[in-house]
Amino acid sequence: MQKKLALYLHFPFCTKKCNYCNFYSIPYDADLVHKYCSGLRQEIINFPYKNDYKVITIYLGGGSPSLIPFHELVSTINLIREKFYLDKEIEFTLEANPIHVSESKAENWRITGVNRISMGAQSFNDGELSKLGRLHSSTEIGIAANKIKEICCNNISLDLMYGIPGQTMKSWLNSLQKAIKLSPKHISSYCLKLEKETFLAENKAKYNFPDEELERKMYYKMISELQKKDYEQYEISNFGKKSYYSRHNTHIWEGGEYVGLGAAAHSFYKMQRIRNKSDIKSYLNKLKETNNGIDKKRKISTQEFMVDKIMLGLRLNKGISLPKFHAEFGIDLLDKFGEQINKFLKNNYLTIEDERLKFTSKALFISNSILSEFI
């Protein structure tokens, strides 16, 4: 039987870096984009794959993959179709920035096979958007979403952000309402994190950030608001209508294998955690030398994998199946971590339902305090 594999392709070009972003990205440059996409195809061609895996999802992330020229996109995806065995029901997501969405692009994506668009909305408050360094207005999000629905696909996910400088509970609820009005199938929502060397972190004194207590309220308010509109929370920061959960990410949270191609992409493949060279130059150089972009590769032990599985599995609202865990590792989770689990069960941070261990609602926003005891 073929094992399931999620495929991730990274496109590290952006029109402009956002103020909160610390991912590797560089300004768009047509020449470099061509070199990069050729490199990406070289990596695909040379990837060691026999028909032992079935690709169940493709995820084009970035950067801004909505900037990829059509011919580069098509030739790259065609290569993937030739090389890999793709599941008939494949989920094919492309991350889009509202400013890049046009009718022709939406059409191109549809032709390429994209059936899910994840769009970075972040906020529906123009003041907040500008503080984040986003190049679009709140109205443009709506226009872009409608074009996608009309031309490309119905399966849209919106990214939202809370904890933005100057954000209030009122503006947050307003953003949530406006997002819901566009009836996306899925919403991902993140608390803004000040990452090192980002514009916001370096200028944090100039901004007024919501405090932890407000962030916490925003988080729990969001859960209840989304629930009212039938967006089920299935992961700490992810909500979907029934049968519209992100299959790509769910696969990863369940401990599934994934292959990341392109600069700065990560893989978990055949019990190895692999990281590609992160900047384009060294990625392309590495490809020239070895036909792969690998920077670091590390085999992980069953023990480490087991802990990763707990760490990731508990992110999911359905939690971890105790019988399945036992079947996979030959260890009873409740025995192995009895002391911690009992303490958290007693304090109502963990619960066991239908033989699944999961977080209670109040545990979600302090989940790292709990997870760190399993490390």
Added chain:
Amino acid sequence: MNKDNIRNFCIIAHIDHGKSTLADRFLELTHTIEKGEMEQILDDMDLERERGITIKAHPIRMEYEYQDREYILNLIDTPGHVDFSYEVSRSIASCEGALLLIDASQGIEAQTMSNLYIAMEHNLEIIPVINKIDLKAAEVERTRSEIIELMGIPSAEIYEISAKMGTNIEGLLQAIIKDISPPISVQEQTRALIFDSIYNQYRGVIIHVRIFDGELKRGDKIQFCSTGKNFEIEDTGHFGIEMQPCEKLSTGDVGYIIAGVKEVRQAKVGDTVTLAKNPTKTPLPGFKNPKPMVYSGIYPLDKDDYNNLRDALAKFQLNDTSLIYEPETSAVLGFGFRCGFLGMLHLEIFKERLEREYGLAIISTAPSVEFKVHLNNGKEKLIDNPSQLPDPGEIEHIEEPIMDCEILVPPDYIGNIMQLAHDRRGIQKNLETIDEYRVSIHYEFPLLEILYDFYDKLKSVSRGYASFDYSFHGYRASKLKKIDILVNKEKVDAMSFIVHEDKAYTWAKSITEKLKEIIPRHLFSVPIQAADGKRVIARSTIKALRKNVTAKCYGGDITRKRKLLERQKRGKKRMRETGEVNIPQEAFLAVLKVDRS
């Protein structure tokens, strides 16, 4: 060597006044080592060099020809910190003369002065030397008048040198020969003063001695006067750059003996070595058993390291007479040891060496002094661990150790010093004007008040000009009480402290605030209380942790997320748990950070 050709001397100097550099010049000039061969050769412990101070005395023997006669010059080095003032006094007592070395840009400091007085008490010939005359900031004239004032000597006899530049060193070396008297013997029975003893893992204890009378040689049966124990000499020798065995040590000589002694406490500094077959009836004066002044609980950070800690302490003690320890248990810290030290520096060095040389991570409790507790039943109890203080109902009164302190300070800062002394319960005994630049103030301070940050405060209120020296005075009754700390309603025994009544509230308030900063937030709010008996006198609350989440976690972030969790986990491992609260190691030292104003 005829004893008339021997000169035994030491250098009395404040830290950084150039003692090691001057010693280097002497070594070069006498060709004991060649120039640049070894920097500051006398300090051979890393730690000492890093702190710029000499803890252990290293004697060195130099040969020098002057006016067609061969001389032996023994330089006995002296430790440079008040914690080790007893060792200093024994080194001084081993000499006939001393160089009083003063930095021309700094002037005389309190510690130098007290060592100078020790040297004068022992009738040493004092050769005053002004160093660093090459510096722009050098105030030679002023330093000169300070020295004259202090010693009452005519100015012509003061040597002006620059050890760094090598200026006037040869003249000084010759002055040592001319001015310092050769050793004299006063009796027939052998007497040798132990001024240091160092444990060596291959040879046992190497006893550093100055022979006052008689001689010591291989095969001699010796006796230590303080213990009456006998040993047989296996080896004798001098100190060159390395140890140089020799046939015997005679009157006036400085050297070492090795006699199968296994622990330094069997050959104590200050003790007299005599011959078993014809022992002296009068040991050399001044012997004292080392007396710890500061106590701290030392616990392994990782409880599994208990045995390693115990072994390390045993090894330590082989080489450190002053360290005492005994097992102790704490509800929160587990099994550990109560250790006694000469002072705070001794304690700090001990802790650093444990980590550095033995790779042991430890938790130490706030240092305490030893209290004399008089009970209602007439009995007396010595308490060096505040948590052991008997119930207030049983206590008649408590006495605390008092120190005699000498503070040297420019007159402009007298007001500030007096304010500080008042805050620290100091009693002024005397104020003496040395010259227009400096006064000497004599205080009695409770040791408890000068233990932690006194020196820093003293420096800060005098813009760095004040210097300070102290010695034990005695015990005195005082209104003291114990304050307990409760974390999440549970008493943390290792955090109890003893304080003067009038300061109890301020300390309690400050500690609860400090602990609030040090103890991490938990999933629940944590009250921190300071209690005087059953009565809570100060409290603070650590708010519950409300956010600790990695909102975004995808394929690329897994390693990163894991690392974050590992960091949080590691942090916890370095803590102790009480009442479900994790307490980091530095919390046990919070009392050190109390604002005493």
